[in-house]
Amino acid sequence: MKVLILGGNGMLGPWVVKAMKTRHEILLTDINSPPKSYKGEFMKLSVDDVEGVVNAAKGMDIIVNLSVLRPHRRIAFEVNTLGNYSMMIAARENNISKVINTGPHFQLVGPQYEEWDFNLNPDMPPQPGTRLYALSKSLGQEVCRVFTEDNNIHVITLLYYNMKHHWDLSGPEQENIDYHLDMNVPYSTTWPDCGEAVRCAVETPIEKLNSRCETFFILPELPHKKFNSSKTFVVLGWKPMYKLESLWTKSNRKPENNNTEAF
Amino acid sequence: MKILVTSAKSNISKKIIMDLKKNHDVISTDVSGQNNHNFVQCQLDELRDTDLLLKDVDIIINIGYDGQSGSDKILIDYYTRCIYNLLWSASENGxxxxxxxxxLKLFETCYENLAITENWSTHPISSDVNILCAYLCEMVHKEFARDKKIKVTNIRIGFGDSNSTSFLSDGDLLKYLELIINYKQQIKKTPYQVPPQYWETIHIQSKVPNQRFITKKFDSIFDQFRKNKNKE
Known part of the structure; x- marks a missing residue:
């Protein structure tokens, strides 16, 4: 299939390209150029450029949106909210019936859910709260949902929490892992599995979807049952390679400082 | 009571401002344009200008539909980012x-015979960016209310001309708005603790033959207000 990727040169983009490049024809777009090692088609494009996104989507079968912006208020709304509007206009104008959107868990599950409840599932009404990143992405998601109500467009939204390398559980937001606390966040997923989830979504037939707007949490099955991702396995057929057990079991913890007194 | 009215250049704001000035200290704002209506021009950016605009303001009356004009990009930016900035500053400035x-155009595509109340889910449409923006604007307000940063009364007003079953006359709008400004939410006393409500939606339209939208919630507020006035 011909796949237009928006915001494809961020952190997730390379993993999505890796998962799909031998199976699909990709047009990668971003405001930043890809590394020289990228051999595919590339177009410089800002996701909030409605006309530019409409033109880039000509002749495409699917649009995948990986663009995000977190801290800056003006750009966050331009990318996270208006960007989705551009994408949906492009889908409508080019008769593209399938769109893959991505975002953080809290565009749906804000603190009012996460701090109170368990078995959180992706079919709940959104409660993002007022955090800039969460709310601006959630507004973008609502734009997608409204477009699916009155157009023949299917939107699959994949929600991530933490993304990690299976060989390095630290991340950009946390240099040292505190092994003597519970998992710092309810779920983490490896980069290759995150990329695979997009490929699964791209290849899932629309007939398997319950509605024209479906959301999925991208996490392996975890014993604490905070989030429920069973729908992801059944509908998308996504099977994560890694469960990152060392984040949520004692036996696999091997702190570098040998401080094992908690066990 | 000091009231700030947004989208000062819009027709609806002009009517509201003129009426409210009879009983309140009113200031108004808009993001751009010729300032011949004595409004404060403010871009509603993440800047001190927005904080200054809200100095000593008690209530904001935000025009959440049809207050702005421009491209889709301008409208979406205003009704999401600018409103986010406004509400953030409002919550920070008391x-x-x-x-x-x-x-009520958020229900325009629904069948006329449906007994639509405030408890019904809205039906925004993608083909009219103004309606889409009204929906997004409501959502921004709701999240500020959900996080208990500010109390929000979301009123959905009627539309159409005087022959329309959804009609709201200017006179009724101004009369009803004054009531809503002065109305204090009635917290139901039950054996269970009910926290103060931060989010409430009220539908209003004029009493016309074959009135399209159910306005019992507003009617009960109106009755309560009259009873309280009589007691005074």
């Missing part, structure tokens, strides 16, 4: 309440 004036 504004006690926001009245968001939205529209």
């Amino acid at each position: 504004v006690s309440r926001v009245i968001n004036i939205s529209t």
Whole structure:
């Protein structure tokens, strides 16, 4: 299939390209150029450029949106909210019936859910709260949902929490892992599995979807049952390679400082 | 009571401002344009200008539908980012309440014979960016209310001309708005603790033959208000 990727040169983009490049024809777009090692088609494009996104989507079968912006208020709304509007206009104008959107868990599950409840599932009404990143992405998601109500467009939204390398559980937001606390966040997923989830979504037939707007949490099955991702396995057929057990079991913890007194 | 009205250049704001000035200290704002209506020009950016605009303001009346004009990009930016900035500053500067004036057009595509109340889910459409923006604007307000940063009364007002079953006359709008400004939410006393409500939606339209939208919630507020006035 011909796949237009928006915001494809961020952190997730390379993993999505890796998962799909031998199976699909990709047009990668971003405001930043890809590394020289990228051999595919590339177009410089800002996701909030409605006309530019409409033109880039000509002749495409699917649009995948990986663009995000977190801290800056003006750009966050331009990318996270208006960007989705551009994408949906492009889908409508080019008769593209399938769109893959991505975002953080809290565009749906804000603190009012996460701090109170368990078995959180992706079919709940959104409660993002007022955090800039969460709310601006959630507004973008609502734009997608409204477009699916009155157009023949299917939107699959994949929600991530933490993304990690299976060989390095630290991340950009946390240099040292505190092994003597519970998992710092309810779920983490490896980069290759995150990329695979997009490929699964791209290849899932629309007939398997319950509605024209479906959301999925991208996490392996975890014993604490905070989030429920069973729908992801059944509908998308996504099977994560890694469960990152060392984040949520004692036996696999091997702190570098040998401080094992908690066990 | 000091009231800030947004989208000062719009027709609806002009009517509201003129009427409210009879009983309140009113200031108004808009993001751009010829300032011949004595409004404060403010871009509603993440800047001190927005904080200054809200100094000593008690209530914001936000025009959540049809207050702005421009491209889709301009409208979406205004009704999401600018409103986010406004409400963020409001919550930081002690504004006690926001009245968001939205529209019953959010139900326009529903069948006329449905008995639509405030408890029904809205039906925004993608083909009219103004309606889409009204929906997004409501959502921004709701999240500020959900996080208990500010109390929001979201009123959806009727539309159409005087022959329309959804009609709201200017006179009724102004009369009803004054009531809503002065109305204090009645917290039901039950054996269970009910926290103060931060989010409330009220539908208003004029009493016309074959009235399209159910306005019993507003009617009960109106009755309560009259009873309280009589007691005084």
